[in-house]
Structure formats: C-alpha cells, structure tokens
Amino acid sequence: MPTLLYNALIRANHIAGLTHKSLLLFTQMLSNQVPPNSYTFPPILKSAATYPPHLGTALHSQVLKRGVLSDPFIQTTLVVTYSRNNRVDHAWKVFVEIPFFCVVACNAMLNAFCTNGDIEGALSLFERMPNRDVVSWTTIVNGFALNGSYEAAIRLFGMMMAHKDVVDCLVKPNEATFVSVLSSCANLDSRAALDCGKQVHGYIVMNEVNLGIFVGTSLINLYGKMGCLNYAVNVFDRMVSREVCTWNAMISSLASNGKEKESLDMFEKMKVEGLQPNSITLVAVLTACAHGNFVREGLELFRSMSRDFKVVPIMQHYGCVIDLLGRAGHLQEAADIIRNMPFQPDASVLGAFLGACRIHGAIELGEEIGRKMLKLQTEHCGQYVLLSSMNAEKERWDRAANLRKDITEAGIQKIPAYSMVHLT
DNA sequence: TTAGGGTTAG
Numbered sequence: 387m388p389t390l391l392y393n394a395l396i397r398a399n400h401i402a403g404l405t406h407k408s409l410l411l412f413t414q415m416l417s418n419q420v421p422p423n424s425y426t427f428p429p430i431l432k433s434a435a436t437y438p439p440h441l442g443t444a445l446h447s448q449v450l451k452r453g454v455l456s457d458p459f460i461q462t463t464l465v466v467t468y469s470r471n472n473r474v475d476h477a478w479k480v481f482v483e484i485p486f487f488c489v490v491a492c493n494a495m496l497n498a499f500c501t502n503g504d505i506e507g508a509l510s511l512f513e514r515m516p517n518r519d520v521v522s523w524t525t526i527v528n529g530f531a532l533n534g535s536y537e538a539a540i541r542l543f544g545m546m547m548a549h550k551d552v553v554d555c556l557v558k559p560n561e562a563t564f565v566s567v568l569s570s571c572a573n574l575d576s577r578a579a580l581d582c583g584k585q586v587h588g589y590i591v592m593n594e595v596n597l598g599i600f601v602g603t604s605l606i607n608l609y610g611k612m613g614c615l616n617y618a619v620n621v622f623d624r625m626v627s628r629e630v631c632t633w634n635a636m637i638s639s640l641a642s643n644g645k646e647k648e649s650l651d652m653f654e655k656m657k658v659e660g661l662q663p664n665s666i667t668l669v670a671v672l673t674a675c676a677h678g679n680f681v682r683e684g685l686e687l688f689r690s691m692s693r694d695f696k697v698v699p700i701m702q703h704y705g706c707v708i709d710l711l712g713r714a715g716h717l718q719e720a721a722d723i724i725r726n727m728p729f730q731p732d733a734s735v736l737g738a739f740l741g742a743c744r745i746h747g748a749i750e751l752g753e754e755i756g757r758k759m760l761k762l763q764t765e766h767c768g769q770y771v772l773l774s775s776m777n778a779e780k781e782r783w784d785r786a787a788n789l790r791k792d793i794t795e796a797g798i799q800k801i802p803a804y805s806m807v808h809l810t
Numbered sequence: 811t812t813a814g815g816g817t818t819a820g
Contacts (some may be wrong), residue, residue, distance in 0.1 A: 397811065424812075427812085428813060460812085462813040463813055465814090490812080496815090498816065520815080522814085523815090525815045528816070560815090560816095561816070563815080563816080565815095565816040567816070601816090602817085604817055605816090630818080633818090641820090667818090669818095670820095687818050702819060702820070705820050734811050735820095
C-alpha cells in the first residue's frame with residue numbers, strides 16, 4: 387500500500403476519533419517500510435496529543451529523521467501537540483524555529499499560552515504579531531475567559547469591534563468569537579455584562595448570522611444565568627437544530643429560574659425527540675428536582691441513571707441528590723448515600739449535607755459527617771482560616787478579607803461556620 | 811490529502 391493510502395487512512399481514523407487506530411496504522415506503515423511524508427504527520431501528531439507526552443516526542447524524532455521538520459504544517463501541529471501535552475516550553479522551542487511570521491502558527495502558539503494559563507505570554511505575543519486575523523482575536527478573547535478574566539475578554543472583544551487595532555482594521559467576528567464573548571458575559575453578574583450580551587445578540591440578528599448550535603446554546607446560557615427566561619426560551623424556539631448541550635442549557639435555565647416543572651417537561655421532550663441525555667443533563671435535571679422538591683422523582687432518576695442513560699454518577703450528581711434529600715429533611719437517607727459513595731465526598735457534597743443538618747437541627751448526624759469533612763479538608767480550610775485570622779490580628783484587613791473570599795470561592799464556605807465540630 | 815479559535819454543570 388503506498389504512502390498516499392496510509393495517509394488517507396490515518397487521517398480518516400483521526401477525524402473519526404479513532405486515535406489508537408490511526409497510531410496503529412502508522413506503526414504498520416513503518417514496519418511495512420512505507421516511508422511517511424509531510425502529509426502523514428499532522429493527523430498522527432494530533433492523535434498522539436491524546437496520549438502521554440513521550441509519544442509526541444517520539445513522533446517529533448521521526449519528523450526529524452524523515453527530514454520534514456521544516457514543513458510549516460508539521461511545525462504548527464507540533465506546537466499544538468506539545469501544548470495539548472501541557473509542554474508549552476517545548477511548543478515554544480518549535481515555534482521560535484519557524485522562520486517566517488505565519489499567522490496560523492502564531493495563533494497555535496497563542497492558544498498554547500492561553501490553555502496553559504500563561505495569559506501574559508499570550509498577550510505579549512499577541513501584541514508583537516504583525517498580522518492578526520479573526521482567529522487571533524478569538525483566541526485571546528477566549529484566553530482571558532479561560533483564565534477567569536471575563537471583563538478583560540469583553541474589553542478585547544470591544545477593541546476588535548471598534549477597530550482599535552492599527553495593523554488589522556478589517557477583522558469581523560464570527561460564530562466562535564460570539565461564543566467566547568457570550569460565555570464571558572454569562573460568567574459575570576452585572577447589568578453591564580447582560581447589556582453587552584444583548585448587544586452581541588443584536589449584532590447577530592442584524593448581520594443575519596446563523597443561529598447555530600454554538601451561538602444558540604451560548605445565548606440560552608447567557609439569558610438563563612441572567613434570569614431572562616423569556617429571552618432564553620425565545621432563542622431556543624428559533625433554533626433550527628438543537629443538540630444535547632442546547633437542551634442542557636435550556637433545562638438548566640428553567641431549573642435555576644423557578645420553573646422546575648417546565649424543566650422536567652423539557653427533559654421528557656428531549657427524550658421523546660430521541661436525544662441521549664448525558665452527565666450534564668442529569669446534573670441539570672437533578673437540580674430541578676432539588677429546587678422543586680420533587681424528592682421521589684429525583685431519587686428515582688439518581689438510582690436509575692446508570693441503567694437508563696449509561697451515566698455513572700459523579701461528584702456533582704451526588705451533590706444534587708444530597709441537596710435534594712437534605713432540603714426535604716431526609717437526612718438519614720442522605721447520610722446513607724454519603725457513607726456508601728464509591729469515592730470520597732468533597733466539600734460541596736458534605737457542605738450540602740451539613741447545611742441541611744443545621745436547618746433541621748440534626749446535631750449527631752452532622753457531627754459524624756462533619757468529622758469526616760474536617761479530616762478531608764484540614765489543610766485546605768484550616769490553613770485558610772488560620773491565615774485569615776492571623777492577618778486580621780495584624781490588622782491586615784484587606785488580606786484577611788481576600789482569604790475569606792478565597793474560602794467562599796473554593797466552595798467550602800460552610801466549614802468555618804460549622805464551629806460545633808471544633809467543640810467535639 | 812495537510813496547520814490555528816468556540817457551547818452546556820447543585
């Protein structure tokens with residue numbers, strides 16, 4: 387079989403997600419002494435990115451050996467592969483060897499910085515790039531979002547729209563750009579962020595941008611988070627095609643806006659339409675059950691989800707079901723589930739339980755689980771609280787307040803309040 | 811035949 391056929395097969399398997407098969411074909415190719423060429427490596431390197439890093443490195447040596455390292459497609463793919471292996475240092479080494487400023491390679495490197503948490507590195511490269519296209523802008527907007535700087539992401543999107551960039555003044559956003567900025571808006575909690583999201587929506591409508599799965603789902607998520615349920619429903623109804631994530635966003639929006647019954651109805655409708663609920667769907671539906679006090683339905687769903695939907699419960703599902711039982715006062719049942727969990731419960735599960743114990747005055751049960759929680763979280767929470775108190779003693783109020791904020795953000799805010807555990 | 815950016819989670 388000639389090189390060309392191997393290349394086609396490797397690529398086809400890579401696209402189909404059969405990364406193992408595509409790697410196997412490559413080894414077969416070598417053992418049959420069919421020489422790989424520059425077309426062989428991009429798909430095989432991307433397949434390798436899903437495996438431990440040494441595979442990528444081994445393929446890098448093959449690239450060298452076959453004398454195709456100067457191929458720009460291979461160089462860019464190497465940057466991507468090392469980045470996905472969290473080796474941004476190796477990605478950079480490959481990148482600096484690329485002789486000409488190529489916008490695609492720069493974008494790959496930009497994304498390498500962004501996905502590895504080096505937003506300063508990304509920004510520095512972004513500012514030095516001689517050319518920036520819509521992918522560059524989207525990557526940096528999304529990079530800020532990935533690193534939690536949603537305001538900065540929105541600001542950069544604004545710069546792009548206002549053509550503030552002297553070099554590149556004709557960049558038009560596309561669907562990926564909208565998705566990044568809408569997601570940033572949804573992660574904020576201000577009127578300004580909602581207004582920004584609405585403006586983006588307006589732009590989408592005015593410019594007759596296709597309301598595809600990604601944009602539609604992002605809009606539903608934004609409006610759902612901001613409490614604008616009518617807008618979310620409106621977008622959902624207007625969409626021509628919907629996927630599981632679209633339904634998930636709609637079910638979550640209804641569940642968190644007091645429409646628990648409608649949320650469950652939506653879940654039924656989704657199943658009727660032949661869609662397979664996934665792990666996220668079940669988190670959303672269990673949330674609806676917890677908020678709507680549908681104890682029996684929620685518990686039934688939780689117990690049958692592995693069988694009916696092939697979704698094995700993870701921490702979040704346990705969190706929901708403990709919340710569900712806890713709110714309704716079924717503390718003994720909740721404690722049984724915690725005791726029999728196949729993995730250690732985290733602070734969110736135990737926190738939900740302790741909250742319920744406090745509300746329902748179940749001191750003994752609370753103590754048992756509280757001890758378990760302290761044991762798990764001592765270094766985490768204890769150190770934070772201690773640090774916070776020490777700062778307060780020295781009148782470093784701002785630092786003390788920041789640490790307290792960290793505790794809240796880590797989702798373990800219930801621990802310091804649970805002083806009865808310390809008394810035992 | 812080949813390279814870069816995107817959605818949903820108590």
